[in-house]
Amino acid sequence: xxxxxxxxxxxxxxxxxxxxxxxxxxxxxxxxxxxxxxxxxxxxxxxxxxxxxxxxxxxxxxxxxxxxxxxxxxxxxxxxxxxxxxxxxxxxxxxxxxxxxxxxxxxxxxxxxxxxxxxxxxxxxxxxxxxxxxxxxxxxxxxxxxxxxxxxxxxxxxx
Amino acid sequence: xxxxxxxxxxxxxxxxxxxxxxxxxxxxxxxxxxxxxxxxxxxxxxxxxxxxxxxxxxxxxxx
Numbered sequence: 001x002x003x004x005x006x007x008x009x010x011x012x013x014x015x016x017x018x019x020x021x022x023x024x025x026x027x028x029x030x031x032x033x034x035x036x037x038x039x040x041x042x043x044x045x046x047x048x049x050x051x052x053x054x055x056x057x058x059x060x061x062x063x064x065x066x067x068x069x070x071x072x073x074x075x076x077x078x079x080x081x082x083x084x085x086x087x088x089x090x091x092x093x094x095x096x097x098x099x100x101x102x103x104x105x106x107x108x109x110x111x112x113x114x115x116x117x118x119x120x121x122x123x124x125x126x127x128x129x130x131x132x133x134x135x136x137x138x139x140x141x142x143x144x145x146x147x148x149x150x151x152x153x154x155x156x157x158x159x
Numbered sequence: 160x161x162x163x164x165x166x167x168x169x170x171x172x173x174x175x176x177x178x179x180x181x182x183x184x185x186x187x188x189x190x191x192x193x194x195x196x197x198x199x200x201x202x203x204x205x206x207x208x209x210x211x212x213x214x215x216x217x218x219x220x221x222x
Binding site for chain 1: 169177178179180181182184185191193194197
């Protein structure tokens with residue numbers, strides 16, 4: 001499996017953590033419109049768009065890029081963090097990464113199944129939107145905890 | 160056991176095998192079952208057969 005160089009691990013981890021925390025704050029504790037600076041409102045080409053929410057001129061729509069930028073930062077930093085090599089990348093670490101990914105997929109879809117039968121309408125779309133990020137958050141959280149446990153293993157004495 | 164007979168440290172052996180010391184420790188304690196390739200590398204290093212390094216237990220049949 002392709003992995004990014006270890007040099008991206010630390011910096012992407014911090015960016016991921018801060019951007020996820022900021023994303024939670026942005027989503028749950030602010031009036032989302034107030035955070036989006038007018039400077040970021042520009043015309044962008046859209047393959048698909050909703051005419052109710054955006055005025056279109058051909059393929060060009062006016063859009064505030066704030067949430068797109070935040071999404072890109074969270075996803076790119078999350079992928080870099082989870083898929084960067086450890087200092088000593090070995091098969092046990094790979095195995096831990098694979099298992100963490102599998103567990104996060106199971107949990108994420110268990111939540112989606114639960115949401116499917118209990119949440120309806122617009123709130124369900126919000127849950128689906130959150131799930132785009134929660135799989136990455138869960139994977140990185142589980143993998144990091146496993147790595148910590150692995151590195152904190154009490155090593156047997158030498159010889 | 161082979162490691163102590165050959166007086167090679169866990170650190171030195173893990174460096175030779177390209178794994179971390181924690182991973183080597185997990186293999187020695189039976190917490191992690193190495194891949195066939197790593198098992199063959201270990202056997203080659205100690206100049207012995209794989210089954211002299213690793214043995215199967217009855218419970219392994221259920222895995």
